[in-house]
Amino acid sequence: MKPMTQIASRALSASLLACALALPGLAWAAGKKVLIITNRGCEEICRSFEQGLQSQGEINFIVRDIAGDTSKVPAIVNEARSMKVDLIATWGTGVTLAVIGKRDSVDAAKHVTDIPVVYLYVGNPVESGIAQDTTRSGRPNVAGANTSVPVDAQINLMQSYRAISRVGMIFNVDEPAAVLQAAAVRKQFEARKVPVISVELPKGPDGKADPASIEPGMDRLAQDKPDFIYHIGSSFTLAHAARISQAANERGIPIFTTFEPAYRKGSMLLGLTSPLSGIGQIGAYQAGQILFNGRKPGDLTSPTLSRHSVLINMNAARQLKSYPPMKLLQFAEITN
Numbered sequence: 001m002k003p004m005t006q007i008a009s010r011a012l013s014a015s016l017l018a019c020a021l022a023l024p025g026l027a028w029a030a031g032k033k034v035l036i037i038t039n040r041g042c043e044e045i046c047r048s049f050e051q052g053l054q055s056q057g058e059i060n061f062i063v064r065d066i067a068g069d070t071s072k073v074p075a076i077v078n079e080a081r082s083m084k085v086d087l088i089a090t091w092g093t094g095v096t097l098a099v100i101g102k103r104d105s106v107d108a109a110k111h112v113t114d115i116p117v118v119y120l121y122v123g124n125p126v127e128s129g130i131a132q133d134t135t136r137s138g139r140p141n142v143a144g145a146n147t148s149v150p151v152d153a154q155i156n157l158m159q160s161y162r163a164i165s166r167v168g169m170i171f172n173v174d175e176p177a178a179v180l181q182a183a184a185v186r187k188q189f190e191a192r193k194v195p196v197i198s199v200e201l202p203k204g205p206d207g208k209a210d211p212a213s214i215e216p217g218m219d220r221l222a223q224d225k226p227d228f229i230y231h232i233g234s235s236f237t238l239a240h241a242a243r244i245s246q247a248a249n250e251r252g253i254p255i256f257t258t259f260e261p262a263y264r265k266g267s268m269l270l271g272l273t274s275p276l277s278g279i280g281q282i283g284a285y286q287a288g289q290i291l292f293n294g295r296k297p298g299d300l301t302s303p304t305l306s307r308h309s310v311l312i313n314m315n316a317a318r319q320l321k322s323y324p325p326m327k328l329l330q331f332a333e334i335t336n
Contacts, residue, residue, distance in 0.1 A: 031057065032057065032058065032059050032291045032292075033083060033086050033087075034087045034088075034291075035064065035076075035080045035088045036049070036050070036061060036063045036064070036088075036091070037091065037095050037099065038063060038064070038091045038095070039065070039066060039091050039094065039095050040067065040235065040238075041065055042063050042065070043276075044280070045120055045121050045277075045279050045280040046063070046280065047280065048276065048277040048278075048280025048281055049120060049280035049283045049287070050280075050284075052280060052281045052288075053284040053287050053288060053291075056284070056288040056291075057288070059291075062083070064079070070095065070097075070098040073095065073099060077111075077112055080112070081115070086115075086116070087115065087290060088115055088116070089283060089287065090118075090119045091120050091121055092120075092122065092177070093122050093124070093125075093128050093130070093176075093180070094175060094176065096130055096144075097129070097176070097177075099111065099112050099117060100112055100117055100119075102129030103131070103132065103138065103139060104129065113140075115141065116287075116291075116297045117141055118144060118283050118286050118287045118290070118297070119144035119283075120147075120279060120283045121147065122144060123148045123258075124148065124181055124184050125137075125144060125302075127181075127183070127184040128180045134146050134302060136298070136299075136302055137297070137300075137302065138298070139297075142297050142298065143290065143297035143298070143300040143302075145286065145302055146304045146305075147274045147278075147282065147304070149258045149272050149273065151188040153272060154258060154272055155188075155189070155192060157272050157310065158228055158256050160325065161254075161322075162227060163227065164194060164228060165227055166194065166196070166197060166225075167194055167196050167197070167227065167229070167230050168196070168199070168228070168230070169185065169197070169198040169199070169229065170217050170221055170244070171199075171200065171232035171237060172201045172209035172234055172236040173201065174203050174207060174208050174209050174236070175234045175235060175236060177234060178236070178237070181232050181234075185230055185232070197226055199217040199220050199221045201213045201217050208236075209236045211243065214243055214244055215247050218247040218248060218253075219251070221253070228270075229253050229256070230255075230257075231256060231257035231262060231268060233257070233258075233259035237262060238261055238262050238265065241262040241263075241266030241268070242266045245266035245267040245268045245316070246266075246267060249320055252320060254316065255268040255316075256268070256269070256270045256271070256272075258273055258274070260276055263311055264335075267315055267316045268313060268316060269312070269313055269316040269317060270312060271311035271312075272308055272309070272311070273311060274309075275305070275309060278305050282305065286300055286303075310328065310331060310332040310333065311332065312324050312329070312333070312334055312335070313335050315335075
């Protein structure tokens with residue numbers, strides 16, 4: 001039977017874990033305490049991070065999910081401090097900003113400045129104010145990776161599928177990360193003389209984007225006949241990926257995405273994505289350097305992924321009557 005000191009906190013029974021959290025005098029299992037804050041459960045990136053870090057030493061994982069509600073983060077941060085965790089891993093731009101704030105507006109009373117933080121799956125760390133530049137975070141307690149697909153590679157793939165004269169975007173404005181990504185994407189395309197038409201989905205009475213606005217928004221976008229819709233990743237567009245892609249396909253507009261979960265959930269024609277497991281492994285490497293090798297987060301460089309996956313959805317291709325060139329079929333992953 002395994003000794004108790006080798007059992008990670010995720011494997012503890014719910015009642016035992018509750019006791020461990022409620023009684024400060026009760027010793028934790030031996031090993032480092034790592035708190036993972038997720039946005040919609042512990043999915044592939046989170047699991048890969050856990051596995052990669054467990055292979056380096058003894059770890060007690062505590063997972064907290066906010067279910068898309070960043071107002072839950074302050075209580076989780078307080079919990080992390082009370083438990084004296086050794087490291088916090090954050091999933092996504094919204095969670096990360098809620099935990100550490102923007103570089104130029106950190107509030108030490110609200111944001112984490114005294115615990116190492118490794119961010120995972122942040123598409124635009126520089127534009128969002130999380131990192132100083134693409135080589136390092138520029139923050140003493142923060143590390144993370146550049147896991148987004150290079151924009152040049154994205155545009156090259158889109159142009160290899162079909163000629164591009166204009167690109168469309170449709171996104172919700174109630175999530176700051178979506179607004180930031182849309183602005184960054186627009187800047188990149190316009191620098192390459194490709195006009196961008198965007199439709200911002202309005203907020204409903206509850207302050208959140210209304211799914212019923214997707215089809216009317218797509219009608220407005222279709223009037224300008226974009227050659228592709230560039231998918232803006234957010235919790236909203238992921239939750240409604242099937243509805244958004246169906247609306248686009250019905251109007252004869254293909255969607256391009258770098259967001260693999262949305263590609264898998266919807267019927268988007270073309271994707272260029274970073275392997276989700278690779279993102280978790282890079283984060284685990286950085287966390288291991290901090291926890292087991294004494295490295296300071298701010299001294300770590302931001303690694304990048306050198307390999308990406310081309311995804312083509314043949315159901316969408318048939319519906320759009322836009323079939324992929326043979327040269328793409330030679331190395332793309334074909335889905336239906």
